[in-house]
Amino acid sequence: MYKVLVSDPISDMGIQLLYDAEDVEVDKKTGLSEDELVAIIGDYDALLVRSQTRVTERIMGAGTKLKVIGRAGVGVDNIDLEAATGRGIVVINAPDGNTIATCEHTFAMMMSVARSIPQAYKKTVSGEWDRKTFVGVELRNKVLGILGMGRIGSEVAKRAKVFGMEVIGYDPFLTEERAEKIGVKLGSVNDIAAKADFITVHTPLTSETRHLIGKAQFDLMRKGIRIINCARGGIIDELALVDAVNQGIVAGAAFDVFEVEPPQADHPFLNNPNIIVTPHLGASTIEAQENVAIDVSEEVLHILRDQPFKNAVNMPPVPANVLSKLQPYFNLGEKIGVILGQIAQGAVHEIVVSYAGDLIDVDTSPLTRHIVKGIFTNRLESINIVNAMHLAKTRDVNIVVQKSSTSSSFTNLVTVTVKTKQEEKTLAGTLLAGIGERIVLIDQYPVDFPPAGHLLLVSHNDKPGIIGRVGTLLGNNDVNIATMQVGRKVIGGSAIMVLTIDKEAPKEVLSALESQSEIVNVRGLKI
Ligand SMILES: NC(=O)c1ccc[n+]([C@@H]2O[C@H](COP(=O)([O-])OP(=O)(O)OC[C@H]3O[C@@H](n4cnc5c(N)ncnc54)[C@H](O)[C@@H]3O)[C@@H](O)[C@H]2O)c1
Numbered sequence: 001m002y003k004v005l006v007s008d009p010i011s012d013m014g015i016q017l018l019y020d021a022e023d024v025e026v027d028k029k030t031g032l033s034e035d036e037l038v039a040i041i042g043d044y045d046a047l048l049v050r051s052q053t054r055v056t057e058r059i060m061g062a063g064t065k066l067k068v069i070g071r072a073g074v075g076v077d078n079i080d081l082e083a084a085t086g087r088g089i090v091v092i093n094a095p096d097g098n099t100i101a102t103c104e105h106t107f108a109m110m111m112s113v114a115r116s117i118p119q120a121y122k123k124t125v126s127g128e129w130d131r132k133t134f135v136g137v138e139l140r141n142k143v144l145g146i147l148g149m150g151r152i153g154s155e156v157a158k159r160a161k162v163f164g165m166e167v168i169g170y171d172p173f174l175t176e177e178r179a180e181k182i183g184v185k186l187g188s189v190n191d192i193a194a195k196a197d198f199i200t201v202h203t204p205l206t207s208e209t210r211h212l213i214g215k216a217q218f219d220l221m222r223k224g225i226r227i228i229n230c231a232r233g234g235i236i237d238e239l240a241l242v243d244a245v246n247q248g249i250v251a252g253a254a255f256d257v258f259e260v261e262p263p264q265a266d267h268p269f270l271n272n273p274n275i276i277v278t279p280h281l282g283a284s285t286i287e288a289q290e291n292v293a294i295d296v297s298e299e300v301l302h303i304l305r306d307q308p309f310k311n312a313v314n315m316p317p318v319p320a321n322v323l324s325k326l327q328p329y330f331n332l333g334e335k336i337g338v339i340l341g342q343i344a345q346g347a348v349h350e351i352v353v354s355y356a357g358d359l360i361d362v363d364t365s366p367l368t369r370h371i372v373k374g375i376f377t378n379r380l381e382s383i384n385i386v387n388a389m390h391l392a393k394t395r396d397v398n399i400v401v402q403k404s405s406t407s408s409s410f411t412n413l414v415t416v417t418v419k420t421k422q423e424e425k426t427l428a429g430t431l432l433a434g435i436g437e438r439i440v441l442i443d444q445y446p447v448d449f450p451p452a453g454h455l456l457l458v459s460h461n462d463k464p465g466i467i468g469r470v471g472t473l474l475g476n477n478d479v480n481i482a483t484m485q486v487g488r489k490v491i492g493g494s495a496i497m498v499l500t501i502d503k504e505a506p507k508e509v510l511s512a513l514e515s516q517s518e519i520v521n522v523r524g525l526k527i
């Protein structure tokens with residue numbers, strides 16, 4: 001008999017499947033502290049949560065029988081994924097079930113902020129009949145900027161079109177074809193800031209999206225803009241937003257999520273008459289809660305019964321013989337992906353992976369997953385090696401894998417090309433016995449550096465004095481260079497400089513480097 005613990009309020013109707021299963025016993029115990037969970041989790045094979053329970057390493061450590069953690073929703077930020085993976089606990093989520101609920105909540109917030117409905121309600125029930133203060137705006141003919149065009153962002157776009165809005169979308173993984181299909185124009189974050197009447201965000205919270213909208217963007221905005229966040233607290237800089245509201249740039253804002261939840265009583269959103277809030281209710285509909293509970297229950301049953309499952313967000317088992325051969329390459333593959341994901345500009349439509357040498361006679365698909373995961377890291381919510389290929393496919397990214405038996409000077413070589421509309425970027429890496437991982441090719445330039453730490457890639461024309469200028473500029477700004485490589489094909493032609501540096505170079509330093517003559521572009525990378 002499998003024992004399942006449900007530790008958050010999850011729809012009973014949704015988990016009926018578990019109650020009905022003859023080999024499963026379900027306990028529902030909500031609102032437990034970490035200590036209380038630690039005390040009982042050892043009895044359970046599965047744990048089902050929503051977003052309240054924080055599933056910590058300590059809880060998993062005590063969960064000696066725990067095989068699966070099911071999250072009835074999208075975000076798994078309340079589960080320590082690394083700890084779960086380390087302990088071989090499968091974490092699954094339900095990414096599709098609450099898309100419509102959250103999209104509709106976004107619309108409810110957009111209309112509420114356009115017509116000041118919460119403010120008008122408050123006055124009316126307090127006995128005031130105020131028909132002058134709350135003159136709103138229509139959505140029709142307004143420009144809606146959507147940052148993040150995944151499941152929820154795309155549904156918001158569809159509805160906005162029906163309301164007669166013009167939609168501009170920003171998403172590094174949105175191709176022109178897909179944008180055209182859903183009737184959305186593409187624009188950068190700053191384009192959107194400058195043109196939009198309403199902005200709504202639907203990205204995950206990552207290091208790239210933290211404060212995606214901050215002071216710099218508010219300074220570009222037209223007076224009277226309205227801002228909505230039903231995704232994750234922190235995508236919009238809360239303090240910069242309050243300033244923009246107080247300056248009259250932002251006419252109104254609607255937030256379902258906060259940088260810290262629940263917000264403190266003195267949070268500046270809570271007493272600002274132009275900011276309306278809800279307590280993370282995006283997914284709170286009867287339908288969504290049933291959907292996510294059904295999805296998660298089905299998957300939990302599959303995992304407990306050792307049947308195939310699809311929505312795992314952490315690592316799956318790899319056969320031991322494949323693992324022993326491939327494991328040494330996983331880190332190299334992922335780092336190649338992480339570098340390419342940062343240097344390739346635009347929406348990715350194809351990834352070509354080529355294996356040579358020792359790697360041609362082994363099933364390399366687990367390694368390909370690591371590469372694809374690396375490319376999409378920081379861009380897609382909860383991407384991992386289990387769901388990387390699936391997420392790439394749903395974004396129309398074609399993945400081509402080739403094996404090459406042609407001899408090269410390396411005993412093993414992994415070459416990856418990322419193709420976008422604007423460009424193709426190629427990186428090759430190898431594992432050198434006794435030395436470790438090395439990147440040996442960037443585009444057509446031979447190089448040799450370990451994929452770790454902070455890197456600077458400087459594309460330039462091969463002219464005397466450039467290396468000195470780069471070194472001096474970095475030195476003057478207290479950025480220490482650990483190693484430096486220059487790759488070029490012909491004397492005087494285009495060249496690339498790869499520097500490993502001891503700390504991240506500030507943005508102003510990158511801009512100063514880029515403004516030097518003969519320097520074409522500069523990319524700062526964190527590996
Ligand atoms: N308020 C709620 O209750 C609630 C409910 C469900 C989901 N969410 C949140 O909503 C967000 C979107 O969920 P989803 O299901 O649509 O996820 P999704 O993964 O389908 O879509 C996210 C999109 O963001 C894009 N993206 C990533 N980095 C970006 C960047 N730097 N700039 C622009 N776009 C970027 C991705 O390419 C992807 O298309 C997530 O943060 C999720 O946790 C909130």
Ligand SMILES: O=C(O)CC[C@@H](O)C(=O)O
Nearest residue numbers: 050051073074075283284
């Ligand atoms: O459980 C909830 O209501 C939060 C849902 C939402 O934030 C998610 O990520 O799915």
